[in-house]
Amino acid sequence: MIELEKNAIETPAEVKEHRQNPRYHFSCDAEVIDIQGNTRISGRVTDIARRGCYVDCISPFPPGTLLAVKIRRGIQTFETQGSVVYSTVGLGMGLCFTVTEQPHALLLEAWLSELSGAKQPELESVGSAAPAASSDVVDVHSRNILKELIRVLHRKGALGESESSALLEKLRK
Numbered sequence: 349m350i351e352l353e354k355n356a357i358e359t360p361a362e363v364k365e366h367r368q369n370p371r372y373h374f375s376c377d378a379e380v381i382d383i384q385g386n387t388r389i390s391g392r393v394t395d396i397a398r399r400g401c402y403v404d405c406i407s408p409f410p411p412g413t414l415l416a417v418k419i420r421r422g423i424q425t426f427e428t429q430g431s432v433v434y435s436t437v438g439l440g441m442g443l444c445f446t447v448t449e450q451p452h453a454l455l456l457e458a459w460l461s462e463l464s465g466a467k468q469p470e471l472e473s474v475g476s477a478a479p480a481a482s483s484d485v486v487d488v489h490s491r492n493i494l495k496e497l498i499r500v501l502h503r504k505g506a507l508g509e510s511e512s513s514a515l516l517e518k519l520r521k
Contacts, residue, residue: 370464371395371401372396372397374393374396374463378393378418378419379417380405380415380418382409382415384413390405396456396459396460398456398460399445400443401419402441403443408437409432411435412431415432415443417429417443421459427452428447428449429445430444430446431446491519495516
């Protein structure tokens with residue numbers, strides 16, 4: 349009888365894995381907002397995947413809660429909508445991302461690429477999710493603004509002639 353109880357305790361319950369995408373250890377701040385109740389919870393993301401993440405927090409929302417999610421990493425912020433898949437009071441909650449706008453989806457992909465060890469696209473230093481200075485992404489208006497900014501910085505002495513020329517040349521490509 350004691351032997352049976354010992355085996356029952358030592359044998360972990362088998363849990364079926366439902367994730368379709370790899371998840372990665374990830375540590376950054378998160379703000380999770382219950383859309384219907386307008387209640388905010390601050391927590392810490394501990395792992396992330398293409399379709400969701402886990403947020404450590406003391407008082408998680410119950411499963412099924414519809415959310416607005418903001419995940420901050422340095423100066424970058426990933427925003428999405430999601431729902432709570434599971435939660436454990438005192439520990440945290442697993443979230444599923446449901447609606448993610450294109451710029452934020454690109455930012456998430458860049459993070460996941462970095463976490464997987466694959467080469468990642470460069471992101472602008474201001475935290476935008478758009479790849480930096482790609483002729484396919486930067487529109488003509490933005491390119492003209494950048495050119496003017498470089499010229500102003502040169503006139504004010506913040507950039508030397510060679511630096512200005514090099515930056516303007518990069519914009520032409």
